[in-house]
Amino acid sequence: xxxxxxxxxxxxxxxxxxxxxxxxxxxxxxxxxxxxxxxxxxxxxxxxxxxxxxxxxxxxxxxxxxxxxxxxxxxxxxxxxxxxxxxxxxxxxxxxxxxxxxxxxxxxxxxxxxxxxxxxxxxxxxxxxxxxxxxxxxxxxxxxxxxxxxxxxxxxxxxxxxxxxxxxxxxxxxxxxxxxxxxxxxxxxxxxxxxxxxxxxxxxxxxxxxxxxxxxxxxxxxxxxxxxxxxxxxxxxxxxxxxxxxxxxxxxxxxxxxxxxxxxxxxxxxxxxxxxxxxxxxxxxxxxxxxxxxxxxxxxxxxxxxxxxxxxxxxxxxxxxxxxxxxxxxxxxxxxxxxxxxxxxxxxxxxxxxxxxxxxxxxxxxxxxxxxxxxxxxxxxxxxxxxxxxxxxxxxxxxxxxxxxxxxxxxxxxxxxxxxxxxxxxxxxxxxxxxxxxxxxxxxxxxxxxxxxxxxxxxxxxxx
Ligand SMILES: *[C@@H]1O[C@H](CO)[C@@H](O)[C@H](O)[C@H]1NC(C)=O
Ligand SMILES: *[C@@H]1O[C@H](CO)[C@@H](O)[C@H](O)[C@H]1NC(C)=O
Ligand SMILES: *[C@@H]1O[C@H](CO)[C@@H](O)[C@H](O)[C@H]1NC(C)=O
Ligand SMILES: [Zn+2]
Numbered sequence: 473x474x475x476x477x478x479x480x481x482x483x484x485x486x487x488x489x490x491x492x493x494x495x496x497x498x499x500x501x502x503x504x505x506x507x508x509x510x511x512x513x514x515x516x517x518x519x520x521x522x523x524x525x526x527x528x529x530x531x532x533x534x535x536x537x538x539x540x541x542x543x544x545x546x547x548x549x550x551x552x553x554x555x556x557x558x559x560x561x562x563x564x565x566x567x568x569x570x571x572x573x574x575x576x577x578x579x580x581x582x583x584x585x586x587x588x589x590x591x592x593x594x595x596x597x598x599x600x601x602x603x604x605x606x607x608x609x610x611x612x613x614x615x616x617x618x619x620x621x622x623x624x625x626x627x628x629x630x631x632x633x634x635x636x637x638x639x640x641x642x643x644x645x646x647x648x649x650x651x652x653x654x655x656x657x658x659x660x661x662x663x664x665x666x667x668x669x670x671x672x673x674x675x676x677x678x679x680x681x682x683x684x685x686x687x688x689x690x691x692x693x694x695x696x697x698x699x700x701x702x703x704x705x706x707x708x709x710x711x712x713x714x715x716x717x718x719x720x721x722x723x724x725x726x727x728x729x730x731x732x733x734x735x736x737x738x739x740x741x742x743x744x745x746x747x748x749x750x751x752x753x754x755x756x757x758x759x760x761x762x763x764x765x766x767x768x769x770x771x772x773x774x775x776x777x778x779x780x781x782x783x784x785x786x787x788x789x790x791x792x793x794x795x796x797x798x799x800x801x802x803x804x805x806x807x808x809x810x811x812x813x814x815x816x817x818x819x820x821x822x823x824x825x826x827x828x829x830x831x832x833x834x835x836x837x838x839x840x841x842x843x844x845x846x847x848x849x850x851x852x853x854x855x856x857x858x859x860x861x862x863x864x865x866x867x868x869x870x871x872x873x874x875x876x877x878x879x880x881x882x883x884x885x886x887x888x889x890x891x892x893x894x895x896x897x898x899x900x901x902x903x904x905x906x907x908x909x910x911x912x913x914x915x916x917x918x919x920x921x922x923x924x925x926x927x928x929x930x931x932x933x934x935x936x
Contacts, residue, residue: 529737529884533683535907537739538675538690540725541587541642542718543580544698544866545744547571547876552712557723558880561742565882566925569891572879574746575898576831576870577779580698581614583745583897584643588691589623590901590915594836597622598644604774605838606783612838614643621647624913626904628652630689633910638678640671641693658687664695668721676728679738688908694718701748705864706874711748736933739885739907743900744877749849752862756851757808757815765807766800770854777852778867780819780844797841798823804844818847831870832916848872870896881925884932892925899925 547570550558575586575593581601582593589596597620602613612620621644627637631651638658639645646654646661660666660674675692697714704710722742729735759768759776768782775781784800786793801821808816821844824834833839846852848868868875876894885907898916905912906922909929927933 531732531734532686532737534686534688535739535884535909536686536688536690536737537741537904537907538692538725539587539741539743539904540692540694540722541584542694542742542744542878543696544701544746544748545715545718545877546701546706546747546874547878549697549706549711549715550878552715553719555715555719557719557726558742558878560726561722561740561880561882564888565740565880566886566888566890566892567881568879568894570894571747571873571876572743573894573896574870574875574877575896576833577867578746578870578875579867580745581643584693585621585623585625587743587745587897587900588625588627588642588644590898590912590917591623592832592898592916594833594839595623595916597836597838599833599836599838600775600779600781602775603781603838603840604783606840607837616647618647618649621649625649625652626689626901627691629905629910629913630908635688635908635910636685637689637691638675638687639691640675641666641695642691643693645691668694668696668717669724672721672724672728676725676732679729679732679734689904694721698748701864701866703863705750705862706748707750737884739881739883741879741881741900741904743879743897745897746866746877747873747875748864748866749868749872749874750862751849751851751865753851755815755818755849756853757813757819757846758853758855760855761813761816762804762807764812765810766803768800768804773854774840776854777846777850778865780821780842780846780852781840782842782844783840784842794841801842815847815850818850819852820845845869848874885926885929886933887927888933895921895924 574583577593577600579601581598585596585598586593593599598612602611604611625644627639627645628650630637636658637652640660641662645659648654671692671694675690678687678690696718697711700708700711700714725740726735729738759773762768772782772784773780774783784793784797786796790796801823804821807813808819808821810816821842824839824841824843827833827843827845833843844852846868866875899918899921901915902912902917902919903922903925906926
């Protein structure tokens, strides 16, 4: 509990890559604290006396991050109904003003793993919830084989550097990685039947452990309101109910932390992976409608929508499949823009190398050679067999506002009542690493971003 402990567990790690040696940093910090303390005891209330305020915590002697994901929590859902607990985090914390921008494709597994690793899907390997590797022919379907899961997720970074992590159903967290073995006590196996209350209470119970056994990093997952959003579409009363339920769970967490007098000491981050949009049968593009231009067999298509993923099988006799793919893309786009294909204007087909750069969706051999970008809320199907009603989906271009989710952070390093411009979720890894004082792995986030969103160490908020 001494000051030196704080420095050892916290300050030097983030700085170790800089020129200053560890020892010098600690010495400098001590000097500054002594100076600040002297200023305070002298009764001077100069701004500088606030800069190097000592570690303000009363109960915990280390930074702790509790990150909570609410699947499919579209930006704006927080206004559907009374959400007093979410709004407490917003008003007393820092919020992405117009929501959190997901990565493309805006699906659950790619996005949760981008949040965990700070990498775009092309670099962390989980390019869709389900896909077939064009080279090996092997299929990924949310499986736990480590060979699929690239990059270094936060729970691995933490445990590699001697910290303790706890994951509760976070996609990817059951995969062994570095020092992370997914130990039973700290990594329950995915089971959607576990009530949300039980998930919350398990997390809260970990705060009753002896100080050194409290996990530094905890990552909790709720599978709503995604489920209700898929089944009924985002504007259904049952989605509103699911939002109210999530708010209640946030309230349970806040109350549990307040009871333990650590609500102001824990960094609580609430976010979601993506949004949700309505889609209906009337807004469908049928692949067979392109037959006058080009015939496309169903077995060339790995996924229809919201992302059309195609890996044509040209057969062994074709010498240059790349050329054939380019011809196919050209023919499909000719059909789609002809005005003769129902809803054709809402689908654009690309060789993956030609996709807009902002999607960062080409540099992986796992991404199939042809990708179709489907308009917001549109569906793609092979033909008109099978009747569907309206429902909800996500996975579309991350430029659509309906695909955005929420981000808010509450705790010592987050300013109170602060709004920041929307940002991509690949930035979050560095934010958590900075709070915990971890040496970050390389990411697609910017190392400067954390300055936008976090108070500098030493300028943390007062504990109230
Ligand atoms: C899933 O959770 C439910 C509710 O806690 C429990 O009854 C069930 O046994 C669990 N299933 C597995 C496979 O652990
Ligand atoms: C429609 O497409 C599905 C594959 O998506 C196929 O199984 C079915 O036979 C097709 N129906 C017709 C009438 O072509
Ligand atoms: C993303 O990060 C990976 C790992 O550091 C790197 O190889 C890749 O070039 C980065 N891509 C972009 C678009 O920044
Ligand atoms: Zn979903």
